[in-house]
Structures are given as structure tokens and as C-alpha cells.
Amino acid sequence: MSDSARPRPLDRNGVSSAEREARAATRAWVAGAATRLGVTEATVRKWIRVGRLNPSCDEVYGNIFPYLDRELSAEERAEVERHIAACPGCEDHFAFDGVVLRFVRQRAPRGLMPSALQERLLGPFRGRAAPDA
Amino acid sequence: MPTSISPAATAGDAFTAEVAPHVHTLYRTALRMTQQEQAAEDLLQDTLERAFLNFSRYEPGTNIRAWLLRIMSNVRISGFRRVARRPQTSSLDEMEEFSIYGAAHADGIATADVESSVLNRIGEEAILKAIDRLPEDFRMVVVLADVEGFSYKEMATILDVPIGTVTSRLFRGRQQLQRALWEHARDAGILASASAGRSRSA
Numbered sequence: 001m002s003d004s005a006r007p008r009p010l011d012r013n014g015v016s017s018a019e020r021e022a023r024a025a026t027r028a029w030v031a032g033a034a035t036r037l038g039v040t041e042a043t044v045r046k047w048i049r050v051g052r053l054n055p056s057c058d059e060v061y062g063n064i065f066p067y068l069d070r071e072l073s074a075e076e077r078a079e080v081e082r083h084i085a086a087c088p089g090c091e092d093h094f095a096f097d098g099v100v101l102r103f104v105r106q107r108a109p110r111g112l113m114p115s116a117l118q119e120r121l122l123g124p125f126r127g128r129a130a131p132d133a
Numbered sequence: 134m135p136t137s138i139s140p141a142a143t144a145g146d147a148f149t150a151e152v153a154p155h156v157h158t159l160y161r162t163a164l165r166m167t168q169q170e171q172a173a174e175d176l177l178q179d180t181l182e183r184a185f186l187n188f189s190r191y192e193p194g195t196n197i198r199a200w201l202l203r204i205m206s207n208v209r210i211s212g213f214r215r216v217a218r219r220p221q222t223s224s225l226d227e228m229e230e231f232s233i234y235g236a237a238h239a240d241g242i243a244t245a246d247v248e249s250s251v252l253n254r255i256g257e258e259a260i261l262k263a264i265d266r267l268p269e270d271f272r273m274v275v276v277l278a279d280v281e282g283f284s285y286k287e288m289a290t291i292l293d294v295p296i297g298t299v300t301s302r303l304f305r306g307r308q309q310l311q312r313a314l315w316e317h318a319r320d321a322g323i324l325a326s327a328s329a330g331r332s333r334s335a
Contacts, residue, residue, distance in 0.1 A: 032230050038238030065303055069278070071285050096234045096244050100311060101279070103248065108264070108280045109257040113160035121177055122153060128145030131186050 029058055036061075037089075047089075056083070057090050068098050148188050152181065155198045158281055162202060165276045166209055168265055176212075180205040199283070202291045206273075228268075228305060231312040242327050250327040251318050259321070263313035271306030274299055279307075 033053065034041045047053035060083045066072045067080045084091045152159075159180065163173040184191075184204050191200055237244050242251065264275055277283045277291060285303075289296045318324050 035230050036232050036235045038235035038240075062304070065307060066285070066300060069285070069303075071300075092244070093232075093234050096247070097232070099248050100233055100252065100314075101307070103252045104260060104310065104314075105279050105282075107255075107257055108260045110157070110280065111161055111164070113156045117160070117174065117177075118153075118156055121174075121181055122149050122156070125145040125149045125181070125185060127143050128148075128185070130144035130189070 033058065037093075053089060054087070057087060060084075060087075060090060061093065064094055064097055065101075067094070068101055144188065145185070148185050151188075151191075151193075151197055152184070152201065155201060158198055159201060159205065161280060162273075162276060163205065165261075165264060165272060165280075166205075166269065176205065176209060179208045179212075183208060196287065198281075199287045199291050202277070203293070206292055228309065231308050231315075233311045233315050236311075236315050240324055240328060242324065246327065251323055252314075254323045255314060255318060255321075259317050260314070263310055263317055266313045267306055267309050271302050271309060274302045275306040275310055278303055 030041050030044045030048075033044045037044070039047075044053060060080055063072060063076065063080055067077065072080065084094055159177060160173070163176045163180070164170070167173045167176055180201065184201055187204070191197065233247060234244055237247050237251075264272055264280075267275060273292065274288055277288050278285075283291065285296050285299050288299045292299065315324075318327075
């Protein structure tokens with residue numbers, strides 16, 4: 001019988017593997033939030049304690065671009081808006097990313113194909129008969 | 134109306150008339166894909182040839198811009214197969230989470246000032262250079278969404294991937310674009326003067 005088929009034992013501190021995984025996920029979340037928000041992990045933990053930050057922020061933030069791109073369903077959109085209304089940190093972050101996105105969309109240059117290249121590429125098709133099916 | 138007797142319109146004429154309004158989108162996208170003028174021209178030529186050969190299968194009135202880009206994407210991928218050198222999809226160290234929102238806090242620049250004191254001082258060419266630093270899969274969704282304005286559904290069709298893949302590539306692609314823009318601002322001295330301006334006015 002392979003090891004993985006047996007129920008996993010508790011470790012020497014009495015922590016189950018499921019709990020260990022959950023703790024690892026929280027640690028990863030805290031580290032990610034610290035990078036994203038530009039604060040230390042200790043600050044993230046403090047903010048979670050005082051209710052200023054909530055791991056559900058992460059889930060909502062994962063929808064930021066579909067939200068800004070208006071690609072969410074009505075229900076999903078309402079869910080994001082409910083969260084933002086109750087969470088000043090997310091409201092600020094969402095608005096900020098909206099500004100950055102608008103900046104890129106408005107300012108990215110849209111160069112045109114030079115007319116000589118247009119002629120070189122399209123010219124040979126003019127007058128051409130349909131290809132053999 | 135021309136007074137001269139024009140020859141009956143050929144399939145090639147009809148094709149040219151349909152394609153002409155979209156050559157600029159094709160050109161910009163090919164340039165961002167290949168990042169070289171000559172490679173872009175070759176890709177455009179192969180794309181148009183394949184589009185012409187399949188033009189009878191195009192349904193008039195449907196989205197020809199997406200149809201042409203889908204062909205371009207296929208030509209690009211089959212080119213990789215032929216020469217067996219598809220570029221790396223991602224370099225992992227470049228793909229860590231990033232947001233300017235967090236970076237501004239860390240660099241001591243108020244987020245309310247970022248637009249006026251940082252973004253508005255980034256030149257247009259620098260935006261293209263930042264886009265060009267993204268791995269190709271991520272670069273293409275950013276270009277299609279933010280330069281050409283395609284919807285997620287259209288991008289899924291063009292790239293022949295599920296909408297979920299478009300969404301996740303766009304999330305990571307835009308995060309990495311923010312990183313590239315921020316690094317440009319740092320290298321160009323924009324960040325230094327933004328935080329100096331802030332301490333002067335404080």
C-alpha cells in the first residue's frame with residue numbers, strides 16, 4: 001500500500017495536513033498582499049486583525065480587470081460593488097488601477113501602416129482571380 | 134463614379150476592399166508580435182495570402198478584423214512549429230505579482246499623485262517598449278485588449294484559447310505592464326523627481 005493511500009497522520013504538534021496546507025495558503029496570501037500593497041507582512045497581519053483587510057479582498061481583486069473591462073455578469077458585478085462599498089482599501093485600489101488602465105488605453109500609440117507597405121502587401125491581390133477551390 | 138470602363142471586380146478586388154480598412158490593426162499587431170519590421174512584413178504577407186485562399190469561407194458582415202487576426206495568430210504559431218523555436222511563454226522571475234499601487238506606497242509617492250507626477254511623464258514610445266517587454270502570450274492579450282479594444286470573447290476566438298485563459302493572461306500581463314512602466318519611470322528619473330517634488334511641497 002502506498003503512503004498516500006493511508007490517512008495522513010498528525011504532525012508532532014498535532015496539526016493535520018489539511019490545516020498545514022491552509023496555514024501555508026494564508027502565509028502565501030499575506031506575502032502576496034504585502035507585495036501588492038507595499039507594506040510589511042506584519043502590517044498585513046495587523047490589518048487583518050483590525051478588519052481593515054480581508055482575505056476575500058484577494059478574491060475580489062482577482063476580478064478587477066473583468067470588472068474594469070465590464071466583462072462581469074450582472075451578479076458578479078454587484079458582488080464586486082458590494083465589497084468595494086464596504087472596503088475603502090479595495091475601493092482605492094480599484095479606482096487607482098482604473099486610472100492606470102485608462103492611461104495605457106489612451107496613450108498607447110496607434111501607428112499606421114506606411115502607404116508603401118500597404119501597396120506592397122495589397123497590390124498583388126488586385127485583379128487576382130478566386131483561388132481554385 | 135469613374136467614367137472609364139473598369140474591369141469586372143475580381144475575388145482579389147473584393148478581398149482588398151474588405152481588408153483595406155483593417156491593415157493598420159494588422160500592422161500594429163504584427164509589429165508587437167514579432168518586434169521586427171521585416172518579420173512583421175513577412176507575417177503580414179503570409180497572413181494575407183492565407184486569408185485570400187480562405188476568403189470564400191469568410192461570411193460577409195461578420196467580424197473580419199477578428200477573422201484576420203485569428204489567421205495571423207495561426208500563421209505565427211505554425212511558423213514556430215516549422216522552426217521549432219517558440220519563445221519562452223514566461224520567465225518566472227518576471228511574473229511575480231506587482232502593482233503600481235503597492236510600489237508607489239513602498240517608494241513614498243502618494244497614489245493620488247501618481248497620475249500627474251509619474252504616468253503623465255511617461256512618453257508614448259515608452260508605453261510600447263514596456264508592452265514589448267512582456268512574454269508574447271501576455272503581450273498579445275494586452276495589445277488586443279488595450280491597444281485594439283477587443284472583448285474577451287473576441288480575444289478567445291483570435292487566440293483560440295478559452296475565455297478563462299484570456300482573463301488570467303490579461304491579469305498577469307497588465308500587472309507586468311505596470312511593473313515595466315514603473316521600472317521605466319525609475320530608470321528615467323521620473324520617480325526620483327516625483328518623490329523629491331513631494332518632499333519639497335511637504
